[in-house]
Amino acid sequence: MAIILAIETSCDETAVAIVNNRNVYSNVVSSQIQTHQVFGGVVPEVASRQHLLLINACLDQALQGAGLGWPDIEAIAVTVAPGLAGALMVGVTAAKTLAMVHQKPFLGVHHLEGHIYASYLSQPELQPPFLCLLVSGGHTSLIHVKGCGDYRQLGTTRDDAAGEAFDKVARLLDLGYPGGPAIDRAAKNGDAAAFKLPEGKISLPQGGYHPYDSSFSGLKTAMLRLTQELKQSPEPFPVDDLAASFQDTVARSLTKKTIRCALDHGLTTITVGGGVAANSRLRYHLQAAAEENQLQVFFPPLKLCTDNAAMIACAAADHFHNGDRSPLTLGIQSRLAVEQVGQLYVTN
Ligand code: KG4
Ligand code: ZN
Numbered sequence: 474m475a476i477i478l479a480i481e482t483s484c485d486e487t488a489v490a491i492v493n494n495r496n497v498y499s500n501v502v503s504s505q506i507q508t509h510q511v512f513g514g515v516v517p518e519v520a521s522r523q524h525l526l527l528i529n530a531c532l533d534q535a536l537q538g539a540g541l542g543w544p545d546i547e548a549i550a551v552t553v554a555p556g557l558a559g560a561l562m563v564g565v566t567a568a569k570t571l572a573m574v575h576q577k578p579f580l581g582v583h584h585l586e587g588h589i590y591a592s593y594l595s596q597p598e599l600q601p602p603f604l605c606l607l608v609s610g611g612h613t614s615l616i617h618v619k620g621c622g623d624y625r626q627l628g629t630t631r632d633d634a635a636g637e638a639f640d641k642v643a644r645l646l647d648l649g650y651p652g653g654p655a656i657d658r659a660a661k662n663g664d665a666a667a668f669k670l671p672e673g674k675i676s677l678p679q680g681g682y683h684p685y686d687s688s689f690s691g692l693k694t695a696m697l698r699l700t701q702e703l704k705q706s707p708e709p710f711p712v713d714d715l716a717a718s719f720q721d722t723v724a725r726s727l728t729k730k731t732i733r734c735a736l737d738h739g740l741t742t743i744t745v746g747g748g749v750a751a752n753s754r755l756r757y758h759l760q761a762a763a764e765e766n767q768l769q770v771f772f773p774p775l776k777l778c779t780d781n782a783a784m785i786a787c788a789a790a791d792h793f794h795n796g797d798r799s800p801l802t803l804g805i806q807s808r809l810a811v812e813q814v815g816q817l818y819v820t821n
Pocket of ligand 2: 584747
């Protein structure tokens with residue numbers, strides 16, 4: 474048993490959760506989407522200020538929701554990397570202060586390891602090794618999960634993250650922020666085969682293409698050209714067809730790379746995490762391709778795919794059991810590879 478209270482403030486969600494290993498006692502997420510909507514995207518300074526305003530209320534709500542007090546909490550965990558520096562600082566300062574005041578062990582957690590652990594929360598029987606496709610506003614990664622703290626990134630994006638591409642294309646199509654859900658909705662009324670778009674391929678110096686890396690810049694440029702061209706035409710602007718074609722291209726491309734990566738590495742289980750895991754077309758293509766290749770694929774519920782502190786607490790619980798602790802001198806890091814999570818701990 475390890476009852477962990479975790480804080481997550483790496484981007485635009487102020488989140489606090491209490492988890493007993495893989496059992497969620499409370500999971501409070503205060504989203505700042507409405508605050509940032511007027512700016513068309515997340516403004517880092519505004520995000521930090523919002524975290525400051527919301528963190529104490531989220532902490533109270535998480536304790537009340539779990540029906541617990543500070544003496545029941547065994548350790549305090551927080552996302553320390555990667556993320557927006559000012560935003561991370563708010564959560565880390567709160568967590569360190571609480572750890573000192575209540576004399577609890579302190580654990581810093583890597584945000585991507587949290588996203589990986591979201592799958593353990595929804596699928597408690599899940600066992601490594603498996604392949605995690607992590608697709609969010611900030612990341613597009615294929616991660617070989619070998620065990621707690623033992624990761625190898627096999628694929629990444631060369632430019633935008635998948636969610637970022639959805640957000641930028643939604644802006645082009647005047648669909649608002651966040652773009653992913655808006656494109657998903659518009660695409661339901663559109664024809665995915667209406668426009669042939671380029672799937673980002675990364676050429677290798679020795680010839681051929683990188684099998685697992687993605688690129689969305691060519692696709693974004695193609696969408697920009699098409700949009701400019703079609704907006705000048707007297708015909709009604711085919712926003713639904715454009716959304717459906719774009720979404721289908723991203724979903725097919727991610728599916729191909731994920732399946733190829735799983736097969737090449739002999740991994741029979743795939744998990745998906747991050748906000749883009751909610752995408753209906755990605756779910757459709759990945760599920761179908763996994764079945765065709767006799768692979769298993771797990772999609773956690775949306776509440777656990779998008780940023781939350783339950784996933785951070787769950788990752789911390791495994792580290793806690795392994796004897797990992799972080800020093801109170803641990804600082805935030807806006808960039809840190811998932812392979813380097815070991816840097817965050819000293820082992821007892
Ligand atoms: O994981 P997340 O909540 O935050 C980050 O860590 O970035 O992911 C947010 C991203 C946004 O870019 C949003 O547009 C995208 O996930 N997203 C979607 C969908 N729902 C959210 N993208 C495609 N289809 C969706 N249904
Ligand atoms: Zn995230």
